[in-house]
Amino acid sequence: MAGGLVNQPKIAVDGVTKNFSLGNDQLVALDDVSLEIADNEFVTVVGPSGCGKSTLLNIVAGLEEPSAGRALVDGTPVTGPGPDRGVIFQQYALFPWLTVRGNVEFGLKIAGVPRAERRARAEHFIDVVGLTYFADVLPKALSGGMRQRCAIARAYAVDPAILLMDEPFGALDALTRVKLQEQLLRAWDRERRTVLFITHDVDEAVYLGDRVIVMAARPGRIYDVVEVDLPHPRTEEVRLSAEFAALRNRVWNSVYHQDDHRTAERTP
Numbered sequence: 001m002a003g004g005l006v007n008q009p010k011i012a013v014d015g016v017t018k019n020f021s022l023g024n025d026q027l028v029a030l031d032d033v034s035l036e037i038a039d040n041e042f043v044t045v046v047g048p049s050g051c052g053k054s055t056l057l058n059i060v061a062g063l064e065e066p067s068a069g070r071a072l073v074d075g076t077p078v079t080g081p082g083p084d085r086g087v088i089f090q091q092y093a094l095f096p097w098l099t100v101r102g103n104v105e106f107g108l109k110i111a112g113v114p115r116a117e118r119r120a121r122a123e124h125f126i127d128v129v130g131l132t133y134f135a136d137v138l139p140k141a142l143s144g145g146m147r148q149r150c151a152i153a154r155a156y157a158v159d160p161a162i163l164l165m166d167e168p169f170g171a172l173d174a175l176t177r178v179k180l181q182e183q184l185l186r187a188w189d190r191e192r193r194t195v196l197f198i199t200h201d202v203d204e205a206v207y208l209g210d211r212v213i214v215m216a217a218r219p220g221r222i223y224d225v226v227e228v229d230l231p232h233p234r235t236e237e238v239r240l241s242a243e244f245a246a247l248r249n250r251v252w253n254s255v256y257h258q259d260d261h262r263t264a265e266r267t268p
C-alpha cells in the first residue's frame with residue numbers, strides 16, 4: 001500500500017456548507033465544517049438544537065448534497081447512499097409483517113445472499129444484540145428498546161464499514177437508554193465499525209465516544225473537539241468515575257455555555 005494511504009481517514013468532511021431555502025431567505029445549516037474520522041473510531045456529535053448535527057450525518061450518508069465542500073469515504077467523494085454505510089434513525093423503520101429474523105435478513109435477501117448464509121449471518125447479529133429468544137417475534141410484540149436492537153442487528157448484518165446513527169436512543173426511557181448504550185458498545189467491541197453517532201445527550205456522547213464533536217448553532221459549525229481517554233470496556237464504574245465527570249462537565253460547558261464564552265472573548 002502506498003504510504004500516503006496508510007493514515008487516510010475512513011470519513012472526511014471537507015469544508016462542507018449546507019444551505020436550505022426558506023422562501024426568499026437562505027438558512028445556513030452548516031458553515032465550512034471539516035472533520036476526519038479514523039477507521040474503527042467511535043465519534044459522537046452533540047450540540048444545541050438547530051446546530052446541523054443530523055444534516056451532517058445525512059451528507060455523509062449521501063441523503064443530502066452539500067451546497068459547498070464534500071464528504072469522502074475512503075478517499076472517494078460521497079455521491080449518494082451506499083452499502084458501505086448503514087444508517088440507523090430514531091424511528092425503528094422495521095417491517096411490521098416480518099419477524100426479528102425476517103427484518104435482519106431483509107437486506108441480505110435483497111443483496112442476493114444465499115438463504116443458508118443469510119440465516120447464519122442474521123442469527124449471529126441477533127445474538128450480538130441479545131435478541132436470540134425473540135428471533136421469531138413480530139415487532140409489535142417488542143419493546144421500544146428491543147425494536148431498536150433489531151434495527152441495529154439489521155444494519156450490522158449487511159456488513160457496512162460505517163454505522164451512521166442519528167439519535168437512535170432518543171425516544172427511549174432513561175434505563176432502557178443506558179442498557180442499549182452498553183449493548184451497543186459490546187457489539188462495537190466485538191465487531192468493530194467506524195461509527196458516527198448523533199445525540200443531544202451529553203452523558204451519552206461522553207460514554208460512547210472516542211471523541212466528542214461539539215457543534216455550535218446559527219450557523220452550524222464545530223465549536224470544540226474533546227478527546228475521551230476513558231478505558232474500554234466502558235462499565236458502570238467508568239460512568240461513575242471522576243474522570244467521566246470531568247469530561248462530562250467540559251462537554252456540558254461547551255454545549256450550554258457557548259454564548260458565555262463568546263461574550264467573554266469580546267470583553268476588553
